[in-house]
Amino acid sequence: MVKESSMQTIESPNAPDIPGEGKPRRHAILGDRDLIGPPEGIHSAYENFLQGARLSNDGPYLGRRTIINGVAGPFVWETYGQVLKRVEAIASCLSRLGATRQECIGLFSINRPEWIIGEQACFRQNYITVPLYDTLGNDAIQYIIGQTEIRILLATADKAEKLLKMREHLPSLAKLILMDDVISDERVEELRAMAGEAVQLLTMRQAEEFGREGGLVDEDKAGLDDVFTICYTSGTTGLPKGVVLTHRNMLSDMQAAFEMMKHNKLVNVDKNDVHISYLPLAHVFERIIQLIVANKGGCVGFYQGDTLKLLDDVAELRPTVFVSVPRLFNRIYDKVWGGVKAKGGLAAYLFNTAYRQKMRGLRRGTVTHWLWDRLVFGTVRSKLGGRVRLMISGSAPISPDVMDFLRICFSANVYEGYGQTETAAGLTLTARGDCESGHVGAPFPCCEVKLVDLPEMNYTSADKPYPRGEVCVRGNQVFREYYKLPEKTAEALDADGWCRTGDVGQWDEKGRLQIIDRAKNIxxxxxxxxxxxxxxxxxxxxxxxxxxxxxxxxxxxxxxxxxxxxxxxxxxxxxxxxxxxxxxxxxxxxxxxxxxxxxxxxxxxxxxxxxxxxxxxxxxxxxxxxxxxxxxxxxxxxxxxxxxxxxxxxxxxxxxxxxxx
The missing domain is CATH 3.30.300.30 (ANL, C-terminal domain)
Structure with a gap:
């Protein structure tokens, strides 16, 4: 029998009994309170950034590595104050280029400081950001720009060239701002020749100068229910769907994380934390992390743009926060165990002995060991710079063996998150001190989750010992609609605001969610x-x-x-x-x-x-x-x-x- 105090979720109060589904459950820290919403006094992502700027006391914010003759040097930083001035200038430029409230503005680049600067400029003037990414393919890019009627787009030179080559299929596109921090005059003129009379081309520096001419424009404040972004999901078939997320959605997800920190269910983040940004900013997982770090006045260092050089960037930056996907964690796992097997002998014996002892510690919720962390696992920790104290895996399922490995070898708090674009990334998260693997934790305190029967797959909410069914979620972070797709929206969202995830889950003995199947891929x-x-x-x-x-x-x-x-x-x-x-x-x-x-x-x-x-x-x-x-x-x-x-x-x-x- 599981003690009531160890239950991580509770039934939502006053939930009715509905045939064919289980009662909704919520994070235990909520009790009978309302679901967590946005932080008090913050109504937009721009106001969230301003709070971080105040907390940081003009500390470092965005960093990139200097590249000299192809060799990467140390990170150089722009402070919150410097970034704010650039944001204000770009926001004024966009306004003078004719952008209007809640107009869609495109962003097309790998992760870089200018991406954040451009995004915050959009938020200052209440524009909607529409990220693009190469892997969508040309047809999908044309579809997105056409559907959202993008006139103004911020892109790096390589992406701008890609767009200009398909210019005849992009009738709405009228203005391009080149996001490159360094770009030659020859390259700019080459792109201008491609753009011709149809598309106006500005460099980032020119855009900032244009924005400052005649004074900065007044901020056009966004409201909680204004659209933050239209994030297109590539999916596995067909044209992408535009997930419409509001400032309320994103800020509620962020504030839910802070609520978990307040109750010691998640490691606290503050202005001393450093995050390595390499997961695509075009997706909401990375953007939620960016909101959290910015709110606290922390630092974000950007990778060079080459995943093969990522670990070199990490070693130079020495982040305290490392957010990744199972694919990379699996690679680290394979390489470390491969190295242990190759060494054999005493080295392998020591590693395996240390591993077994720390595995026993995990069962007590302990991720550190006074001897083995220094003697055996220091070399592994150094692969991520040696300072990581918070690790999160998301976007896809991760093996329990790999979760155990990360906790043991990096002596860090390691969490597994579960969610999707439609839930502003976050839906559930494992809890601090819970070192059992094989589950994805409790719902974020901004939402509640229920399991709906799938009789054709023999999953029901009456199953013993654990209820099973399709995971459905309702809350403040759940998306508003699929852009201009009412039929698809109706398939995913019911009249009461419940969103179908397409995943099959079950509640375990501690009220934690386990993802056990897909309702579609069977x-x-x-x-x-x-x-x-x-x-x-x-x-x-x-x-x-x-x-x-x-x-x-x-x-x-x-x-x-x-x-x-x-x-x-x-x-x-x-x-x-x-x-x-x-x-x-x-x-x-x-x-x-x-x-x-x-x-x-x-x-x-x-x-x-x-x-x-x-x-x-x-x-x-x-x-x-x-x-x-x-x-x-x-x-x-x-x-x-x-x-x-x-x-x-x-x-x-x-x-x-x-x-x-």
Whole structure:
């Protein structure tokens, strides 16, 4: 029997009994209070930034590395005061260019200080930000600019060139501001020639000078229910949908995090904290973190723009806050364990002994150890600069093994968040001191969650021992609508404000949410068994030989097949021990001996991880080219685009089934 005090959620007060669904639950710290809303006295993201500027006492805010002859140097910083002056100038420029209240302004760039400056300028004048990103593809970019009727867009030179090449498909686009901090006159003139008479082109410096001419324009204050952003989700099929999020949505999500800090459920953030910004600013996960850091007057250092150099940027910045996605955490996990196995002997014995002892400490809620943190895990901590005290994983499920690893090796408070663009990123978060893995915690105190029956999948709110069903959320951070898509909005949002997530969850014995399935990405095999491919892929991707996995099944087939992208380093070790060390990675992936070895390994590993017989793949092909956002096989949040992957490998899938027959 679980003690009432250990329950992390409670039933929402006065919730009615509705057949076919469980009662809504909320964070236990709320009690019977109203759901958390925006912070008192702050009505917009711009006012949030101004508060941080006051708290910081003109401390450093936005930093970037100096690049001299291609070599990255130390970070240089702009203070809150310096940033504020640039924001005011760009805001005045946008106003003088004819932008009007709640007009859509485009932002197209990788993470950089000018992105934040441009965004805050929009918020100062109550414009709507519409982020763009390369992996949307040209058709989607044209669709977004057309649907939102963007006239003014801030972009770096490379993105501006991309837009100008499709200018005939962008009739609304009239003005481009180049966000580059350094750009040659020749490059500007080259782009001006491309723009011709149709598009006015300004550099960031020119835009700031233009904004200051004749004095700064007055601020046009935004209200809580004005639109903060239209954030387009790429999804896995079809054209992207524009998620309309208000200032209330974003600020409520932020304030909910502060409420958890107040109750010691989340590590406190203050003006001394440093965040490394590399997760795309085009997505709400990174933007919520930016709001939190700015509110407290903290610092944001930007990566160079190359993920291959990210760990070098991290080592130079030495952040205290590190927010990432499972894909990177999995890489760190694989490399560290690979290194331990390679060393062997006393080093491996010490590491494993320290790991086991700290694992026991995790069960008591302890992430530090007086001896092992210095003797064994200091080298691992140094990979992230040595100062990280707050780590958050989001955007996709992370293995419990990897969560344990992060807590043990980095001696930090590590949290797993769950949410989606439609919930302003945050929906649930694990709690400080709760070092059990395999769940995503309690709902943010700005919302409540209920589970709705899915009888066709045998999930119901009456299931024992734990209620199960589709996760539905209602609260102050839930999006307003899909832009100009009333039918899609009605599918996702009901009349009472409940948003369907498409995920299947269950409440565990402590009232924490566990995500166990997808309501959409399922299929039935010929013998009638339901399959959730993402769960199987997550199991396989924990194996050292596997970098990426795609599992496929069909209702006319009794078995599963898979496309596996091997981990090159691990595969080469196998090859070297089997007299195939002279083969290229591509040749290894085409080798029948290698294929059979990987298939045997996966089936054994699947059984060890409780996959049922019909859940293990019966045939595979090895692919040497990774699934990526660039080849349109991954979404920008690194989820597999199932239909494009299936289409690309359909002939291979057919051949595998023919072999099985």
């Amino acid at each position: 299929f039935k095999l010929a013998q009638g068994e339901y399959i959730a491919p993402e769960r199987i892929e997550n199991v396989y991707q924990k194996h050292e030989l596997v970098a990426q996995a795609f599992v496929y099944g069909h209702s006319l087939q009794a078995t599963l097949v898979g496309i596996i992208v091997p981990d090159e380093e691990a595969l080469r070790k196998f090859a070297a021990s089997h007299k195939m060390g002279d083969k290229s990675f591509k040749e290894l992936c085409e080798s029948e001996e290698v294929r059979q070895h990987v298939l045997r390994q996966l089936n054994a590993f699947g059984k060890q991880n409780d996959l049922k017989g019909f859940e293990n793949v019966k045939n595979i092909r090895l692919e040497h080219e990774p699934f990526s956002v660039e080849n349109d096989l991954l979404t920008p949040t690194f989820k597999i685009k199932r239909q494009p992957v299936q289409a690309k490998y359909q002939a291979v899938i057919d051949a595998m089934y023919a072999e099985n027959a």
